[in-house]
């Protein structure tokens with residue numbers, strides 16, 4: 247028994263070491279990628295369900311490392327948050343997204359809004375509002391053309407440092423969107439205290455919309471909350487015609503998902519817009 251125990255421990259330590267190794271490899275490769283300009287943004291359309299017009303795009307990080315291959319944001323974002331790289335990463339995303347929006351406008355491509363994911367951590371370590379102010383100035387953008395997607399956690403904690411930045415952003419006219427709405431916490435009271443403009447209905451509610459009455463009821467509830475509080479609701483992860491129809495019939499106004507478009511390189515967006523526009 248003693249022997250097995252020792253083997254177990256050794257196996258456990260080996261696995262831990264391998265995981266640590268993998269994290270460290272990702273961390274150091276990510277540092278290099280960020281400073282060498284090897285990260286990319288892709289953009290996914292958010293679409294008005296009534297007329298399929300473009301409501302805006304969400305910027306999503308993409309990274310392919312020479313050795314590691316493509317690494318998913320769900321893998322490297324948590325590592326970046328742990329090792330302190332997330333501020334620099336999110337700052338790079340914010341500036342690149344603003345620069346891209348200005349470039350589209352310059353080229354006559356009518357993209358009404360760009361949304362950027364901002365880690366909650368950044369609100370505690372950086373002056374996000376000041377950074378946004380500088381970027382709007384630098385790229386000559388209207389504040390209403392920028393959306394920051396943040397998590398429920400940040401709103402629920404209601405920490406003074408984060409709250410004052412959110413209020414400053416709201417005063418500027420920047421839109422704030424609650425990402426993965428409904429997955430984290432049960433309290434809704436923050437919605438009346440904090441300056442939110444948009445709720446993103448999490449894709450876990452959308453996936454089984456055709457077959458699961460509970461998911462339909464929850465989606466309906468989120469859409470009603472949105473309507474009652476005058477917030478726009480964006481459904482995520484729409485993959486099928488049936489999901490699209492259910493959401494439209496429930497009165498959801500905007501949606502995002504592979505059914506409409508996958509995240510794509512900036513250069514591909516004008517083509518997508520030309521093909522998807524009804525006229």
Ligand code: C2E
Nearest residue numbers: 306307319320323339363364365483484485503504505509
């Ligand atoms: P998220 O913000 O909830 O982004 C939506 C995710 O759903 C994206 O995954 C997107 O590619 C994916 N998606 C879009 N349409 C569909 C669909 O129809 N079906 C399914 N199954 N998935 C769909 P992605 O790009 O892998 O990003 C994963 C997460 O990583 C994001 O979730 C976000 O939390 C985080 N992330 C991505 N880029 C950034 C960034 O620049 N900064 C920060 N802080 N986080 C980021």
Ligand code: CA
Nearest residue numbers: 304363395425
């Ligand atoms: Ca998001």
Ligand code: CA
Nearest residue numbers: 425426446482
């Ligand atoms: Ca989401």
Ligand code: CA
Nearest residue numbers: 320425426448
């Ligand atoms: Ca997410």
